[in-house]
Amino acid sequence: MTALEKLKELASLFEREGIDDAAREAALLLTEILHISKTSLHSSPPDISKAECDKIDSLAARRVLGEPLQYIIGHVEFWGLKIHVGKGVLIPRPETELLVEEAIKIIGTRHDFSVGAYSNTPLHMKPTILDLCTGSGCIALALAKEYAGADIYGVDKSAIALPYARKNAAYNGILNVNFIEGDLFASIRPDARFDCIVSNPPYIRRDDIQRLQREISFEPVAALDGGEDGLTFYRRILKQAPHHLKDNGVIILEIGLGQADDIRQIAARHGFRDIRFVKDYAGIDRILVGRFYLAV
Numbered sequence: 001m002t003a004l005e006k007l008k009e010l011a012s013l014f015e016r017e018g019i020d021d022a023a024r025e026a027a028l029l030l031t032e033i034l035h036i037s038k039t040s041l042h043s044s045p046p047d048i049s050k051a052e053c054d055k056i057d058s059l060a061a062r063r064v065l066g067e068p069l070q071y072i073i074g075h076v077e078f079w080g081l082k083i084h085v086g087k088g089v090l091i092p093r094p095e096t097e098l099l100v101e102e103a104i105k106i107i108g109t110r111h112d113f114s115v116g117a118y119s120n121t122p123l124h125m126k127p128t129i130l131d132l133c134t135g136s137g138c139i140a141l142a143l144a145k146e147y148a149g150a151d152i153y154g155v156d157k158s159a160i161a162l163p164y165a166r167k168n169a170a171y172n173g174i175l176n177v178n179f180i181e182g183d184l185f186a187s188i189r190p191d192a193r194f195d196c197i198v199s200n201p202p203y204i205r206r207d208d209i210q211r212l213q214r215e216i217s218f219e220p221v222a223a224l225d226g227g228e229d230g231l232t233f234y235r236r237i238l239k240q241a242p243h244h245l246k247d248n249g250v251i252i253l254e255i256g257l258g259q260a261d262d263i264r265q266i267a268a269r270h271g272f273r274d275i276r277f278v279k280d281y282a283g284i285d286r287i288l289v290g291r292f293y294l295a296v
Contacts, residue, residue, distance in 0.1 A: 001053065003034055004045035010060055017064045025069050029059060032073045066214040079142035081172050088160030090223035092138040095280045096200050099254050099287050100142040102278050103129075103198055106250055106289070107147065126151055130244065132184055132199035132237060135223060137165030137177065139198055144174045152176055153194075157183045158222065184233075185240045193246045201233035202226045203256040230256055234263050238270045247294040252287060260285035 007023075007030055014022035031038055033056055034046065048056070059072050070076040070091045075084045078092040079100055085091050107127055126149045131140040134154030144152050154177055156162055165179045180187050203226040204212070216224070226232055234253065241251050251272065255263055260277050267275050272290035280286035 001048050002045045003030055003036070003041055003048055006030060006048055006053065006056060007041060007045075010056070013060060014063065019063065025063065028069060029063070029073065030056065033059065067218050068215045071218060078138045079145065081138070081141055081145060081168070083136050083138050083141070083168050084164055084171065085136050086164065087218065088158065088220050089164050090135045090161075090219055092136060095286055096139065096254055097142075098278060098280055099198060099200060099252055100139060102287050102289060103143060103196060103252050104146055106252070107143075107150075107196060127195040128193075128246075129153070130188070130194045130197045131155065132197065133201045133223070133233070134165055134179065135161045135200075137168050137179060139200060140165070140177045140179075141168055141172060141174050143198070144169075144177045145172070148176060150176060152178070153188075154179045155182050155184065155187060157181065158220070160220070161223075184236055185244060188244060190243075193244055194249060195246055196250045196252065197237075197241050197245060198252045199233075199237060200254040201237060203230045203233065203254075203259065205230040226256070229262075230259060231262055231266070234259075234266055238263075238266050238272065242271050242292050245292045247292075249292050251290050251292065254286060255288055257284055260288070263288055 007026055010026035010030065011023040014026055019025060027038055027041060031041055033052065036046065062072055063069055068091055070085050071087060074086065075082050076092055079097055083092055127147065129143055129150055129152045131152065131154040134140050134156045137154050140152050140154035144150060154165055156165070159181065162179055162181055169177050182188070202222065202224050204224045206225050206228055209221065209224055237253070245251065264275055267288065267290045272292055274291045276289050277285040278287035278289065
């Protein structure tokens with residue numbers, strides 16, 4: 001059997017089992033296992049040995065049972081980086097790249113942090129950035145990739161996720177991120193202040209988790225559970241963040257569907273100004289941006 005024949009068989013299986021984007025997932029699985037490009041898969045498909053076929057079938061069976069493909073192949077692409085993931089680590093989503101994109105827009109052109117002078121030139125100084133609930137480290141590493149001179153810290157309380165974050169930093173050759181185990185700001189020095197705080201915290205309402213698509217049931221509940229109303233982490237982050245932001249510092253948070261009004265109120269209550277939202281690909285308010293001024 002050739003790889004192309006196996007691709008058609010696999011895509012048909014995934015489609016029958018109701019897997020979204022069946023053809024794409026089948027191609028990703030095959031190219032990963034056979035170590036070939038998607039172009040080669042179609043233009044010069046190799047023959048598959050029995051051992052390779054058995055391995056592919058075994059992995060496909062896991063996918064049919066609902067296990068996310070990212071866990072099966074062990075990684076996902078995020079902001080051009082190869083991010084390793086496994087059970088116990090939240091899988092980075094495409095919409096989270098919007099948070100990175102917004103942070104780069106703000107950091108890259110807002111001002112020279114060291115002197116407070118506004119500039120339209122790309123940032124080449126050393127901004128300090130804190131990524132809370134860092135998980136796989138994808139946000140921190142994406143920003144570090146763009147700003148090699150930045151001092152970036154990624155914090156997570158998960159003893160499972162942090163080794164993945166450190167592995168991802170090493171694999172991608174990124175040296176300017178320090179990953180710290182801790183619960184939000186608990187492991188951050190009381191006097192530490194940052195130019196920018198970013199986070200994709202848990203924001204699913206607790207009662208809604210069991211109703212999510214089956215793939216999500218494989219992901220760590222702690223990385224999804226935002227409390228009874230989904231806002232627990234926003235209350236904690238937005239209350240404590242002013243103590244850790246420099247003057248004119250920025251907070252950028254990913255948020256869930258229908259949470260914008262409530263989170264706007266929480267942010268304003270804790271002194272954030274210039275609050276705005278960035279919509280995702282579906283037109284949903286997905287990213288909150290707010291500024292904090294020491295003297296208003």
